[in-house]
Amino acid sequence: MERVNSTLLTEFILTGIPYPLRLRTFLFVFFLLIYILTQLGNLLILITVWVDTQLHTRPMYIFLGILSIIDMGISTVIVPRLMMNFTLGVKPMSFGGCVAQLYFYHFLGSTQCFLYTLMAYDRYLAICRPLRYPVLMNGKLCIILVAGAWVAGSIHGALQAILTFRLPYCGPNQVDYFFCDIPAVLRLACADTTVNELVTFVDIGLVVASCFSLILLSYIQIIQAILRIRTADGRRRAFSTCGAHVTLVTVYYVPCAFIYLRPEINSPLGGAAALFPTAITPFLNPLIYTLRNQEVKLALKRIIGGPGTTSDV
Known part of the structure; x- marks a missing residue:
């Protein structure tokens, strides 16, 4: 142990994602545009929800505004560092920077x-319990639920970061990934990682499986309620309010399950799958919600002074 303690790493080198050298400039510009559009798109949704009086008091759009903040944060934590992979020279990340990136990502x-x-529970109440919705999902409860999500997320991130970096890292320092994530970093530890891998599988598996199961249960109830709507227009409007959420949940959960819940952690497809929750989903969020959500489009028209009418939930 004395030998390990005397050679602890102070920085990591992220290898990034493999790519043909001739595409270096194209990929840099591509991810730069993805990052800029992600920030601008989510900022637009956040401002729209905040400014429009018909949106910022409704739980569905409060959740949407919080989601935009999270997407901006995830994109900022991951994408700028990913872009450095497409520039010349080796750009190491400090040990503390690696800890911070892993914590904030999780x-x-x-x-x-x-x-x-x-958000799925909110849609369940709005569609399946419309008469009691104002009582069951009021502003105070919405704030409590959002605060609880932030606290639970912070505890989860801290647990993963502490467990990962309590291990000694004495070399090599090359992380075979485009950001500091648990599976890639653990391969560099100078100690047995069995407990860490088990805790990671159980902890992340519990979060993903429980959340996905609750979402699935909510949407089974929602679909059953929608199918009981007699008018085709009513069914179309109900499906429209949920379609965007289902799309984003699918794009987010499937890659996460592939990354953390499979036995083989060194697959070359892992890096490609990780691009979805880190770069693609934050980019798609404002795009899908503005194109699929009629109320957001009407709110944008009201903000810029164009004609618009309100619509029911």
Whole structure:
């Protein structure tokens, strides 16, 4: 142990994602545009929900505004560092920077899981319990649920970061990934990682499985309620309010399950799958919600001074 303690690492080198050198400039510009559009799109939704009086007091759009904040945070934690992979020279990350990146990614990522579950529950109440919805999902409860999601996400992120970096890292320092994530970092530890791998599987598996199960249960009830609506227009409007959420949940959960819940952690497909929750989903969030959500589009028209009418939930 004395030898390990005397050679502890102070920095890591992220290898990034493999790519042909001739595409270096294209990939840099591509992810730069993805990052800029992600920030601008989510900021637009956040401002729309905040400014429009018909949206910022309704739980569904409060959740949507919080989701935009999370997406902006995840994109900022991951994408700028990913872009450095497409520039010349080796750019190491400090040990503290690696700890911070892992913590904030799992903090924001798990909070997003909880938020998706809250959004599904909100839609369940709005569609299956419409008469009691104002009582069952009021502003005070909405704030409590959101605060609980942030606290639970912070605890989850701290647990993963502490367990991962309590191990000694004495070399090599090359992380075979484009950001500091648990499976890639654990491969560099100079100690037995069996307990860490088990805790990671159980902890993340519990979060993903429980949240996804609750979302699935909510949408089974929602679909049954929608099918009982007599008018085709009513069914179309009900499906429209849920379609965007289902799309984003699918794009987010499937790659996460592939990354953390499979036995083989060194698959080359892992890096490609990780691009979805870290870069693609935050980019798609504002795009899907503005194109699929009629009320957000009407709110945008009201903000810029165009004609618009309100619509029912």
